[in-house]
Structure formats: structure tokens, C-alpha cells
Amino acid sequence: MQDPKDTATAQPDVATESDTIPTGAAPEAPAAETTTDPTTALQKQLDEARAAVLYARAEGENIRRRAAEDVQKASRFAVEKFATSLLSVKDSLEAALASDPANTEALRQGVELTLKQLESAFESAQVKAEDPLGQKFDPNRHQAMSMVESDQAANTVVAVMLKGYTLHERVLRPALVTVAKGG
16 A cells, blocks of 8 residues: 555646746736626716716806896885885875975975985985976877977977986886978
8 A cells, every 4th residue: 555645746736826827916806806897887977977967067057046036026126225215205294294284384395305305215216207398209208198389399399298217218107299391
């Protein structure tokens, strides 16, 4: 019988893992583990791009919503300053109505002060009165109520029945006027 020690030495040399791996190098992993599947990488990029698009859409929608709210608030409260300035005019008119009607001079002074308050409110809101007496008739700013014979040039405003008003050069109400006929 053979000694077990002899059989060990009689076997041919078999290479072990330590014999085939150079020192300092990591063992090779199976090919499926180290290389990522290209479709998985592309799917991940696609998911990230979709998330970015959804985020951008949501952000855009939020900006549009906030802008719409700001516009709505601005239009709703645009006249707040003007309305506040008219409150003192209303108070003065109520005081005039509550005053003694026998004292016409005091009533007149009160109405004149109220008119000054109203003119101040108009001025602060850029509302300007237009009195076109003696000016050439402008159909964009005046409304002719009648035409009369006059010694003034044709199409000249000879009488103003009602003043016109503008707001930042935009006509709020045209002046109601009488115009000279052409000769």
C-alpha cells in the first residue's frame, strides 16, 4: 500500500488561485457583475430626465399661478388710494347736508373746500379736467352737441357744456361742446 504522503507528492502540480493571480490585482468578478446593463443605465437617465421635466412644469405652473394672483390683486385694489382720498370728500358732503341750510355762506365755503378736496384726489390719481374753450374741435376728445354761427374760425369750440376728463392722457369722458360752423 502506498503511503498517503506519497500520493500527495505523486499527483501532478495543480495550479491554485494564488498561483494565477498576480500580486496586488483584485480577482476578476464574473462579467455580468462588473458591466452594467446599458438599458438599465439608459432607463435611469430617462427617469431622471422625466423627473426634471415634471419639476420644471410644476415650477412654471406655480409661477403662472402666482402671477395671475398678483394681477388679480392689483386690479382689485388698484383704486384703493383713489377711493381713500374720496372718503374725505364724502365726509365733507355729508357734513354740508347736515349743516344749517339758512347759513348759505358757510354752506358755500364748505362746498368750495369739498371741491378742493376732490380736485386734490383727482390730481393724485392723474385725472385731469379738460376745458377746450377756444380750441380746435378734436373728435377724439370732444363731443359736439351743437353747431352755431360764430365769428370764430370753423370747428372751434365756442362753448363747453360739460368739461371732459382724462386719465394719463386717456379720455375718461369727452367734453360736451358747441362748435362754430364753417362760413
